[in-house]
Amino acid sequence: MKAVVLLSGGLDSSTVLYQARLAGHECYAISFDYHQRHRQELNSAIAIADSAGVKQHQIVEFNLSLWGGSALTDLDIALPQNRSLLDMSSQIPVTYVPARNTIFLSFALGYAEAIAADLVYLGVNALDYSGYPDCRPDYIQAMQEVYRLGTKQGRLGQPIQIVAPLIDLKKTEIIQLGDRLGVPWAKTWSCYSSSEGNHPVACGACDSCRLRLAAFAELGLTDPIPYV
Numbered sequence: 488m489k490a491v492v493l494l495s496g497g498l499d500s501s502t503v504l505y506q507a508r509l510a511g512h513e514c515y516a517i518s519f520d521y522h523q524r525h526r527q528e529l530n531s532a533i534a535i536a537d538s539a540g541v542k543q544h545q546i547v548e549f550n551l552s553l554w555g556g557s558a559l560t561d562l563d564i565a566l567p568q569n570r571s572l573l574d575m576s577s578q579i580p581v582t583y584v585p586a587r588n589t590i591f592l593s594f595a596l597g598y599a600e601a602i603a604a605d606l607v608y609l610g611v612n613a614l615d616y617s618g619y620p621d622c623r624p625d626y627i628q629a630m631q632e633v634y635r636l637g638t639k640q641g642r643l644g645q646p647i648q649i650v651a652p653l654i655d656l657k658k659t660e661i662i663q664l665g666d667r668l669g670v671p672w673a674k675t676w677s678c679y680s681s682s683e684g685n686h687p688v689a690c691g692a693c694d695s696c697r698l699r700l701a702a703f704a705e706l707g708l709t710d711p712i713p714y715v
Contacts, residue, residue, distance in 0.1 A: 489513045489604035490650075491595050494544075496531030497677045498670075498699060499610030499653055502661055504539050505668040506652055507608045515602060516544040517595055521587075522552040524559050524566075524679060527687045531676035538671055547594055557584040559679060566679050568692045572701065575694050579618045582679060582694060588621035592630050592649070599647045600638050607634075608650045614657055627651050658702035673711040689714045 490512035492504045507514050516539075518532040529546065536544040555561030558581040567580060588611065595607045611622040620626060631649050635641035653661055665672065677699045678689035689696050691714040703710040 488606060489515065489542075489599075489602060490606040490608055491515045491517055491599040491602075491604050492541075493591055493595055493607070493609040494518050494532045494536060495610075496528040496533075496535055496675060497610070497695075498658070498665065498672070498675055499612055499661055500532075501535045501610075501670050501675050502665040502668065503608045503610040503653060504535060504541070505665065505670050507606075507650075508539055509668060512606065514539065514541045515598070515604065516541045517591075517598055518544070518546045519591060519594070520546055520548040521584075521590075522550045522560065523584075524562065524681050525676070526681070527678070528676045530687075531674055534674040535671070538674060545598060549590075551584060551587075551590075558582050559584050566693050570694060570697065572698070575618070575698070579620065580694060583619050586621070588619075588626070589630070596634055596638065596647060600640055604647060606648050606650050608652070610653050611651050612653045612656060612658070612661070614655065622654075624654060627654065658698055659705050662702055662706060662708070675712070677712075686713070691715050 490507045492507050492514050494500045494504055494516040504514060504516060516536040518529060520529055552560045558564040558566050564581055599607050613623050627649055634649060635646040640647055677695045679693040679695050680690040689712055691700065700710055
């Protein structure tokens with residue numbers, strides 16, 4: 488079976504790609520250059536796609552910084568720094584990008600139907616304290632109905648299936664799963680900072696870094712990527 492995998496280059500999407508590969512699917516990765524602050528993640532996505540031996544890797548470019556609305560697409564909005572996990576879980580953060588997963592899943596759907604794929608994998612997670620509305624089970628269920636109603640394959644009774652295997656896992660459980668699958672964590676990138684170049688360094692203070700570091704620490708492991 489062919490599977491399109493949304494690949495950001497982070498912990499979650501990299502684990503999902505390796506999981507799809509283990510399931511025996513022919514994997515087609517899709518990543519997005521939406522002029523995000525943390526464009527270093529695209530370099531990681533390329534490295535992870537290469538390490539996993541995907542059939543094809545598409546990088547789709549569009550510019551969400553044209554209207555901003557998020558700390559990831561508007562440099563005038565400050566990134567939250569050094570927040571506690573409790574603070575992260577209290578409200579939808581300014582790093583939420585309006586309708587991002589709806590945009591991503593729409594591109595993935597078009598790609599999947601064009602190549603006659605059966606599945607679209609994505610690494611959304613509802614338990615990582617992000618509070619993002621487009622990472623929750625009811626949202627995925629609603630998008631599955633869009634996949635059924637909005638495509639030729641769906642109307643013919645063979646809808647492309649959305650697979651979100653990490654949605655109910657803790658970050659520590661995702662890391663444990665990735666370890667079993669052999670995900671090369673040193674090639675991944677989670678930091679929201681704008682560090683780029685041959686030797687990028689993660690900030691260690693943004694929400695994404697803190698979640699990642701806390702999960703590795705809870706497991707008694709050392710995160711292999713460099714931090715400030």
